[in-house]
Amino acid sequence: MRFPYQWALFATNTWKHLDSPSSVVIAPCPSATIIGESEDTNVQVFKGIPYAKPPVGSLRLRPPEPITTDLGTVQATDYPAACPQLDKAESQCVPLPPNVASLVGPTIPKPQRISEDCLTLNIWRPADAKPDSKLPVLFWIYGGSFEVGSSMDLSGTPIVNESIKQSMPIIFVSANYRLGGFGFLPGKEVKDAGVGNLGLQDQRQALKWVADNIEAFGGDPEKVTIWGQSAGAHSVFHQMALYNGDITYHEKPLFRGGIMNSGNTWPVNPVDGKRGQAVYNQVVETAGCSSADDTLSCLRDLPYEDFLKASKSVPSRSGYYALSLSYLPRPDGKVVTASPDEAANTGAYAEVPFIVGNPEDDGSAVIFNQTNITTQAEVSDYLRNYYFLDASKEQMDEFVSIYDDDAEYGAPFHTPPSNSLYPQSKRLAAILADVSVLQTRRFILSYNQKKRPNNGAWSFITSIFKGTPFLGTFHGSELYIREVYDMLVQNFPDLFTGDAESMVSSMWSYYLSFITYQDPNKSNHILQWPQWADNEELMHFGRDNDNIIVDDFRANATKFIVENVDYLRL
Numbered sequence: 158m159r160f161p162y163q164w165a166l167f168a169t170n171t172w173k174h175l176d177s178p179s180s181v182v183i184a185p186c187p188s189a190t191i192i193g194e195s196e197d198t199n200v201q202v203f204k205g206i207p208y209a210k211p212p213v214g215s216l217r218l219r220p221p222e223p224i225t226t227d228l229g230t231v232q233a234t235d236y237p238a239a240c241p242q243l244d245k246a247e248s249q250c251v252p253l254p255p256n257v258a259s260l261v262g263p264t265i266p267k268p269q270r271i272s273e274d275c276l277t278l279n280i281w282r283p284a285d286a287k288p289d290s291k292l293p294v295l296f297w298i299y300g301g302s303f304e305v306g307s308s309m310d311l312s313g314t315p316i317v318n319e320s321i322k323q324s325m326p327i328i329f330v331s332a333n334y335r336l337g338g339f340g341f342l343p344g345k346e347v348k349d350a351g352v353g354n355l356g357l358q359d360q361r362q363a364l365k366w367v368a369d370n371i372e373a374f375g376g377d378p379e380k381v382t383i384w385g386q387s388a389g390a391h392s393v394f395h396q397m398a399l400y401n402g403d404i405t406y407h408e409k410p411l412f413r414g415g416i417m418n419s420g421n422t423w424p425v426n427p428v429d430g431k432r433g434q435a436v437y438n439q440v441v442e443t444a445g446c447s448s449a450d451d452t453l454s455c456l457r458d459l460p461y462e463d464f465l466k467a468s469k470s471v472p473s474r475s476g477y478y479a480l481s482l483s484y485l486p487r488p489d490g491k492v493v494t495a496s497p498d499e500a501a502n503t504g505a506y507a508e509v510p511f512i513v514g515n516p517e518d519d520g521s522a523v524i525f526n527q528t529n530i531t532t533q534a535e536v537s538d539y540l541r542n543y544y545f546l547d548a549s550k551e552q553m554d555e556f557v558s559i560y561d562d563d564a565e566y567g568a569p570f571h572t573p574p575s576n577s578l579y580p581q582s583k584r585l586a587a588i589l590a591d592v593s594v595l596q597t598r599r600f601i602l603s604y605n606q607k608k609r610p611n612n613g614a615w616s617f618i619t620s621i622f623k624g625t626p627f628l629g630t631f632h633g634s635e636l637y638i639r640e641v642y643d644m645l646v647q648n649f650p651d652l653f654t655g656d657a658e659s660m661v662s663s664m665w666s667y668y669l670s671f672i673t674y675q676d677p678n679k680s681n682h683i684l685q686w687p688q689w690a691d692n693e694e695l696m697h698f699g700r701d702n703d704n705i706i707v708d709d710f711r712a713n714a715t716k717f718i719v720e721n722v723d724y725l726r727l
Contacts, residue, residue, distance in 0.1 A: 186369040189228035195284060196314045199321055203280045203374075204309075205237030208366035209359065211274035212335060217457045217464070218342065218352055221276060221362040239268035239307030240275035241465055243337040243473050243484070257626050260634075260644055268307045273339070273461050278332035278363050281313030283321055286328065286375030293380040293672050294371055296412065297331040298360060298396075300387025300420070300633070302474040303341050303485045308333045311636065316665075323662070325669040325680065328376040332363035334392075338468025341484035344437025345429040346453050353428045353489030357395050364396070364411045381412040382672045386636055388485070390420025390513075390594075394497055394601070395486050398506040401494050410507070414675050416668065417513040419632055421598040422497035424726040428487040431546060432727070436471050436483045443470035479523045480589050481543045481727065498722055501600040504608055510675050512668070513598045514617030514695065518569040518629030520590030524582050531580040533557055540588065548724040556721070559714050560584045566711065569629025578627050587711075590632075592725055596715045599708075606690035615677055615686055616695040616708060621660055623700055624652040635664070635698075664698055 180193040180201045193203035207228065209221035216222060286292060295316070299306040313329035320327040334340060340356030347353050368378045385393040393415045397404070404411045426432060441447055444467035446455035456464060472478035486493055500506050530539055534554075541553040548556075560566040567583025568590060569576055577583050591597075598616060605614045621638065622630040622645060634641050638660055645652065667677035667686055677686045684703055686696045695708045718725060 182373050184228075184370045184373050186366075187224045187226060187228050189231050191231045191233050193280075194234045196281065197318070199284055200314045200317045201282055201284050201286075202313065203233040205235060205277040205279065206231060206233050207276065208278050208332065208363045209276040212276060212339070212355075213273050213461075215457065217273070217339070218347075218355065218453060220352065220355060220358045223362065223365070236269045236309065237277045237279065237307075237333070238270040238272035238275050239309070240333050240335050241271060241273060241337065241339050241461075241468075242268070242306075243304035243469055244475075254626065257628060257648075260625065260628060260631070260641055260648075268309065275333045275335070276359060276362075277308070278330060278366065279308050279313070280371075280374055281317045281329040282374050282376070283317060283326045283328075286326075288373055288375060290375035291372075291377040291380070292326055292328050292375050293382065294328045294330060294367065294376040294378070295672050296364060296367060296381055296383045297329065298334075298383065298385035298389035298392045299331065300385065300389040301336070302480070302482055303356065303388045304337050304474055304482070306336065306388070315639075319662070319665050320669050323666055323669055323680070325673045327669065327672055328371065328374060330363075330367055330371070332360065334359035334363070337484050338440055338464070338471075341486065342437060342440065342456075342468075343428045343430075343433030343484070343487055345434060346437060348427075348429045348489050350453055351489075351491055352453075354395075354486050354492045357392060357399060357486055358492060360392055360396060361399060361411075365406050368406050368409070368411055379409065379413070380673075382414040382416065382675075383412045384416040384418070384668075385420065386418040386633060387420050387594075390417035391423055391486065391497070392420075393417045393511075394421050394501075394506070395493060397509065397511075398495070398497065398500040399492055402500070402504075402506045402508075404507045404509075410509070412509065414509050414671065415511040416671065417511065417598070418635060419515050419519055419594050421513050421594060422501045422600040423485075423593050423597055424498040424722050425485065425487050425496050426547075426726045428489045428493075430487070433487055439471050440467045443467040474523070475526075477526050478543055479526060480593055485727070496726060498597065498600045501604050504604060506601070508609060508612050510613035510671075511601075512615045512617070512671060512677065513601065514619070515590075515595050515598070516630040516632060516634055517618050517620040517623070518586070518590070519594055519632045520586035520588070521568050521628045522631045522633075523589055524586045525578065527582075527585060528579045530585060533581070533584070536581050536585055536588070539585070544727060545725050547726065548721075552721060552724050556714075556717055556725075557584070557588065559711075559717060560587050566714075569623075569625070569627070571623065572629065576627060591711065591714055592718060596711065596718055599715055600719075602689045602693075602708075606693075610690055613676060614689050615671075616689045617686075617698060618695055618706075619664075619698040621698060621700050625649065638664075660698070663703060667696070 308331040334356040449455035471483040537557040568586035670680040671677040
């Protein structure tokens with residue numbers, strides 16, 4: 158899931174020095190005069206700057222190609238096109254009460270324009286930034302289950318304003334990357350052609366553009382932090398692990414730190430595995446390419462609408478399959494060299510400091526469609542038939558038996574069974590969250606603790622919206638905190654006491670300190686955030702106050718996941 162906002166873009170490296178603040182930047186590589194606009198008195202935005210050749214025609218289903226010709230003048234003031242979306246309306250979900258349903262509205266992306274020609278990025282910067290400002294850069298990667306989303310889903314203006322307010326000014330960058338079958342088509346044919354995980358390659362190309370150009374906008378290419386939520390957070394770890402952890406470009410690292418919100422080291426099977434091949438075969442069949450000598454070339458030659466239709470013919474996140482995603486990063490032997498859990502366990506990822514954490518009730522917003530699941534045995538069958546195809550009935554029964562619909566093992570956590578949408582919703586929500594984001598973060602935290610004790614690593618959990626009926630502190634709520642908080646106070650005035658302003662400032666003071674100094678504690682904090690490696694402790698961002706807690710919740714579930722991960726790959 159993810160969240161809408163509005164943003165801007167800008168360019169880099171060779172510059173024209175202007176005495177007064179200007180929304181015109183001259184970028185060096187490729188050469189371009191980029192014209193942005195003022196978002197408010199403190200922030201300028203540059204929208205829709207091309208960072209790669211359009212991936213259309215013969216470049217469809219191929220790695221992104223850098224632009225090698227001058228771009229001339231780029232009018233970077235219009236809303237940029239999002240990449241094609243897998244926005245199937247197949248949901249048959251249980252209806253939420255209207256006041257609860259309104260809370261997830263901000264998590265649904267609503268791009269104004271969609272086009273296959275979509276490889277652009279946006280830049281937000283302080284209005285007084287100059288080429289010699291050397292400001293830290295925050296590179297945002299949006300989420301959306303690798304099916305939906307765009308670079309405009311999260312606005313950089315409030316983030317840059319917050320950084321100015323806290324005297325740690327930054328530049329904010331967001332980039333589109335290809336989604337669904339356009340960016341993450343699996344299959345043996347894809348692996349053999351060396352064109353797997355194109356969406357991750359798009360992200361890497363955008364980071365190279367930033368390295369070449371961000372100085373012209375006032376940024377420091379040696380102070381880039383990558384940050385993502387949900388699929389974007391999984392992408393952050395993948396960027397750390399791509400090419401066996403090689404993040405160098407022109408003999409310098411592309412980024413120096415990572416922040417992962419609700420995503421990290423989700424165990425997956427190879428791109429040419431049973432599930433991946435079934436997705437490819439379905440797309441090819443729907444496209445009418447099954448009899449072609451070269452099915453991949455056939456897909457490239459299709460009219461856009463036909464390929465889009467074929468790519469949508471597989472199950473999506475909006476239906477019964479939920480997080481059993483058709484499209485997501487998978488090991489291809491070239492770009493993604495190992496499943497994320499394996500990369501974490503072997504240290505095949507860049508040694509950069511990182512923050513990783515989640516909302517407490519992360520799985521509560523993905524179980525609306527499974528209302529026919531009313532028993533523990535049916536939960537086990539559902540997971541074995543739709544998610545963990547390599548698990549035996551006995552293994553899945555044992556895993557499911559760890560959980561219960563009680564306060565500790567059912568999400569929303571610390572709430573009674575009466576907070577269930579249907580008889581098994583709390584159990585299913587807890588399991589899906591643990592195996593995809595909540596417990597899997599311990600893979601990388603544990604390796605870092607044992608093998609890289611001097612590499613900074615911090616973890617967190619948020620329960621800011623505890624008490625929200627059926628949802629609790631749900632997936633993505635930590636990003637859109639002001640808007641969600643205001644709606645919660647309006648709909649459930651008796652549940653909340655604090656204020657959104659202080660909650661936002663608290664979390665962002667740590668984040669901005671990390672972005673600026675690579676340590677969340679460098680700015681003035683009353684509460685010091687300990688590294689996870691010290692005592693396996695994490696920061697608990699709570700509804701009324703923050704505190705430090707031991708990271709031992711559902712430890713027996715983590716033990717099972719670690720010991721049986723080979724059977725728990727998607």
